[in-house]
Amino acid sequence: MSKTIVLEKLTLKNFKGIKDLTIDFSNITNIYGDNATGKTTIFDAFTWLLFNKDSQDISKFDVQPLDGDNKVVHRVDTEVEAVLEINGVNMLLRKLLKEKWVKPKGKTESEFQGATASYYIDDVPKKEKEYKKKINEIIQEDIFKLLTNPMHFSTKMTWQERKNILMGMIGEITDQNVIDSKGKLKPLEELLVNKDIDELKKSINASRKKLIKDKESIPPRVDELRKSIRKEDIDFKALEFRKRGIVAGMKSVEEQLLDKTKLDDELFMKKDKLYGLKSKLKDIEHEEVEKAESGRDKIAQDISSLNGEIAELKFDIKSLEMEKNNNLKIASNLEVEVKNLRDKWYEEDAKVFELPEDARICPTCHRPFDEEDIESHRQEMEGNFKQNKSKILKSIKAQGLEKSNELEKYKERVLNNETALKNARDSLEKLNNEKDKLQSEIDNFKVTIDLDSNMEYQEILKQVEDLEMELSKPVERDTQIRELKERKESIEKELEEVNYKLGYREMNDRTNARIEELLNKEKELSQQIANLDKKESLCDEFIKTKVELMESSINSKFKYVKFRFFKTLVNGGIEEGCEPLVDGVPFSTNLNSGARINAGIDIINTLSQHYGINAPIFIDNRESTTKLIDVESQVVNLVVSKSDKKLRIENGELVEEKQLAS
Template identity: 35%
Template structure:
């Protein structure tokens, strides 16, 4: 087993502690005494921050620096935590330093604050964050460390997380092991093809619900069918009445047929005349079609030459618009070039003035000369300043010349581009004049062609004139009129009374037929009632069978849950875990409730909670084969701790101790 012991801990400017160092800690038990806000909890936060960069609440981004009178982080300080650990009696030194970053402002002696950076040191060697985290994880995983160093850490987890930790420690009985342990469970397994136990359970619940709903609806449906049955009648009497009325209808149909035969002769004669009229109208229609074509030909005017000229006019107009747009674009480009040249010329003039000013500068001999005390003669005691002056002056002049040449080159380039655009400007102007002239010419031609066209005749007037003058159409009109005079008026026979009698008899037959059909309706209703009664019994059996399977599933879950609870609780001495809650319907809901002598963890007193937490830590240490220092806050509330192999760090509230004091 890996044993981790805190040998020494040093804090520098960490939260409310300016400096504190605790050496040679007892490998078994240590107690830190201090009044409230003396920094007891800060020790644990500092230890966690050293290893993982987080506090007790798993926060990364929180203020660790001391605060000034305005409750703001004090500047000019670095926050540091250093520790020496004994890992299986081998010393490991670890440091984390939260440093301020300052950089000198250009051209000034002052420095500006640029934020913070973290320096990590492992066994006296600075390391990067990734390497540091890897080395810490090799000692102990972060999630495990937090659970085995704080008695209340496990209970602060969500129930799903607590269950996962416990299951990882004891392992869980597999479904297959349970299937093999019981014949009913084995039968259940055979029904899980292509589905999980949870899915099959949901399927059963849905089937039971559907079957119960159908069974509950069945009695009402049977009552409704019984109420729908028709009263029994004398079917032989009805059959006799229907036969008599059908015979009467046959007699009426015969009378109607005889009265209509004389009318049919007139209708047939009229039909023959109408056929002759139709033939003559067809001949007349063919002649009119030919006359319509003749009238259209006489009124036709050829305008194809004008259409061709208008097409050319549209093309020329489009080209004129494009040429004008192109001309505007060229003018804009020339304006841009001229504007750029004007700006560059101004820059060039500024450079000439700058060059003349710089070139006029001379070395100040007086500044670097002295007088001989003996002969009063002036001389330059060192020629280096003049050399430096001339070098600097030549460099500045060369740079000005270089800038001037660059500007000159750009001016020439813009002028060259402007000249090219000017050539295009002249060509574009010629195109505009060309298309304008072409458009005027085409408009004149169109006008002349339009003036030469003859006034078109009215096609409808020409057509009507041709029709009126056609002798064949006049002859056909006379023949059609003669035939139409031969059509005789058809007066239908009055059989309305016979039809009314027939309709009344048919209505009586329909009523009798409906009464006759009631026997078939009642037979079908009786058959359906029998089917529903049979289905009701069948549904009772189906529901019973499905509920039996559901009961087996619930028993399966209960056996599995009891097995898991028993396995978990064997690992603990003072605390027991309730991993499942039974629902009203008998089902089980997964949970994770820690119980201390039957009392929920959070409802127990502080001493019971701490000892229960130590019990959990002992088990987790064995499962992970590691021990680490346990920080026990509010230690004064516990008179006696249960035994543990881990190092104990007691944090005790003591009003008598103004400053945090270690007692080994």
């Protein structure tokens, strides 16, 4: 059920700078007056009567009248009374602030002991709790502020509060609603199980960052492994073929020797043992070479590990630099804002009250006022001037403090960024130095083996020497036997050379297998990163779609105002918000006063329809616009008119533009 609230009459007695004033309101009421004549005081009186606050939502403000020294005028009662018509039924509200004076025993004069408020509904006294409950039944305070002040929604509320109100008008747009609106968003159904879109994006970014670091560490590791491969031009197949021929030749020579020398079984066993011992020596030598070669592999692995750490540090440094530059830019903008507010405060503080010349002359009969009336008028105007100046300075100071605190926060962030950057760069330099040192080691690496300290080798070598000495004892041999032995020695040397070269193949095979493994891993990581990019693209499309649905649904409810919920930043990021726009111009920046008023009226019209309540709208600085958009609620125009040194009240349509300018 809708509710219409109309302000029929408002009476002020000793309220702020107004001694006694009664206003009969119509559907459109115009209140004219120069600055500091009391236009805003009327709105303050109405909000004080209802909620014990002024029209700027401030609960602590001077309600009682002040004298020329800006001190409270005592022994007068402050009273505000209003007649409200609610759905055609009148209700009388009255609030009385009465000072309490008590004369203590033994003293001749009374002492002031504060002021107490009394509340009345239709002339029936009410307790404060009962009065507040009744007002809340008529209209809740937060809704009243939204429906009576065109500036409240756009200037007094945070963007989060504005967004919550607007979202309440259209209902919740669920993730499923967004997914169903576009077929390509269907894959998000599985991704958004038990998490929202923000959590999904954070998870994707964290996973991608790790994958990118892992991928960037692979190329340096592959390069180091490729450097470790033996690049001699060796045909291993040809070597295998050659070895088979050498072994066959060796067998033939040995068979001939056995046959020629007719060695007995003992001699054969000794030679067989000698051959086995020499083979064992070759195996030990080969093992020692492999151990020595492993030192180079260990250095290559250490370099590969350092490259991974270096790549990760470079990534972190780049991120920190971007974050620092963004914080510096925000801090710079805040410094400008703080300076502008400081200049504004000094400019306002320097203003002094000057009594206008025409304040000494009656505007009707053009006769000079009596000095007593002039002084009274001057005190009233100066009091209003001081009160207004104090309020403005307080507001500027509050804004300056807020901006200064925010500036310090961003300066601290910049310092933290610089510290983190220094630490990261120092760490990077340290890692690069370690890498250079290891690279120097691998470049100058030489394979050296120590067989002198190998007890097993030395023991076998001793056995070989003993057997050779035993077998070298002079025996009668013919020329053919000597030739066979020389041939055998030649074959053994050739076989040793072939076996040594074949040893490179196994090391190269292991290295190539590791390179292939790393390259496959790099492809796998690239695919995983590409898959995450697709998921993030889906998330961005989801957010964009949700904003479009939300903006479309909300903006369809307004005739003139549109709302922007996201703003693209210089660094490419997105900043969330809830900014009213008129023809694309933001309310908070470049919108002129007249357009602001009409934007506020459009917002009130929609909110009135949403809440089902129409309440009196007080439009301050109404002179800034000559054409007001259609509105169903009662309108009270507060118009700055330099020619009206005292309040002038008219009912009906506002005066023409040329009169407003006078």
